[in-house]
Amino acid sequence: MRILIADDHDLLRDTLVMFMETEGSLDPVAVGTLDAAEEAVRTDPEGFDLVLLDFSMPGMNGLSGLDTVRALPGRHRVAIISGTANREVAEQALEAGAAGFLPKTLSAKSLVNAIRFMAMGEQYAPLDFMRASAEPAEVHPLAGKLSQRELEVLQGLTQGKSNKEIARDLDIREPTVKLHVKTLYRKIGASNRTQAAMIAKEQGLF
Numbered sequence: 437m438r439i440l441i442a443d444d445h446d447l448l449r450d451t452l453v454m455f456m457e458t459e460g461s462l463d464p465v466a467v468g469t470l471d472a473a474e475e476a477v478r479t480d481p482e483g484f485d486l487v488l489l490d491f492s493m494p495g496m497n498g499l500s501g502l503d504t505v506r507a508l509p510g511r512h513r514v515a516i517i518s519g520t521a522n523r524e525v526a527e528q529a530l531e532a533g534a535a536g537f538l539p540k541t542l543s544a545k546s547l548v549n550a551i552r553f554m555a556m557g558e559q560y561a562p563l564d565f566m567r568a569s570a571e572p573a574e575v576h577p578l579a580g581k582l583s584q585r586e587l588e589v590l591q592g593l594t595q596g597k598s599n600k601e602i603a604r605d606l607d608i609r610e611p612t613v614k615l616h617v618k619t620l621y622r623k624i625g626a627s628n629r630t631q632a633a634m635i636a637k638e639q640g641l642f
Contacts, residue, residue: 437461437462437463437485437486437551437552437555438463438464438465438482438483438484438485438486439456439462439463439464439465439484439485439486439487439488439551439555440464440465440466440467440473440476440477440480440484440486440487440488440512441453441464441465441466441467441488442466442467442468442469442470442472442473442487442488442489442490442493443466443468443488443490443493443517444468444469444490444493444494445490445607446468448490448540449466449468450466451544452464452466452488452544452547453466455544455547455548456548456551459548461552462548462551462552465480465484469493469494469495470489470493470494470495470496470501470504470505471495473487473489473505474504474505474508477505477508477510477512478508478509483510483511483512484510484511484512485511485512485513485555486512486513486514486515486535486551486554486555487505487512487513487514487515488515488516488517488538488551489501489502489505489514489515489516489517490516490517490518491516491517491518491520491521491525491529492518492519492520492521492607499516499525499528499529499532502514502516502529502532502533502534503532506533506534513535513554513555513557514533514534514535515534515535515536515537515538515551515554515560516529516534516536516537516538517537517538517539517540518537518538518539518540519539519540519541521537521539523565523566525537526561526565526566527566530559530561534559535554535555535558535559535560536550536553536554536558536559536560536561537560537561537562537565538550538560538562539562539565541565542562546562550562576639576640576641577639578624578635578636578639578641579641581623581624582620582623582624585606585608585616586616586619586620586623588602588606589602589606589613589616589617589620590620590624590632590633590636590641590642591636591642592605592606593617593629593632593633593636594633594636594637594641594642596633599613599614599617617629617632620632624636
């Protein structure tokens, strides 16, 4: 089975390729942009059984990238892989004809099994992800004060990460992280990184 992986995060691409190559029956090709994925689908003489598109990759523009790659000539099926999208996005992708939706939280073995499943013509979405996201979770009082991005930055602080490390993890600029840190300090009543981390941990946020 020939698999095309399109993801702008080098580490994830390399990890997926390495793991697939150990499986024997999978022949992975990796690219870092949507344009490169389109070019590969158009020009690769062997074609692909499955194309994995990162939902947050530049150029995707929501699910329009899915539609674009699905419309290209060839036998390929197209699936979405994401570390940020929610159940609603997953449902929209499946309704739009995606072969499946793969959260990046899946183990490597589960991911490979899902890829084989989709390449054989089936549609895949992890049941626990779809069910868990469907149940409205009670909002933590502290989390309710913060935006999603501020919450992600605060989690990085509780893990002892620097602004540079948080920026890399969230794929945003370091000055943006600094702004989020300053704002979340004000919202939760903290004066520094250590205090912010302590407040989050004491209140059981993470």
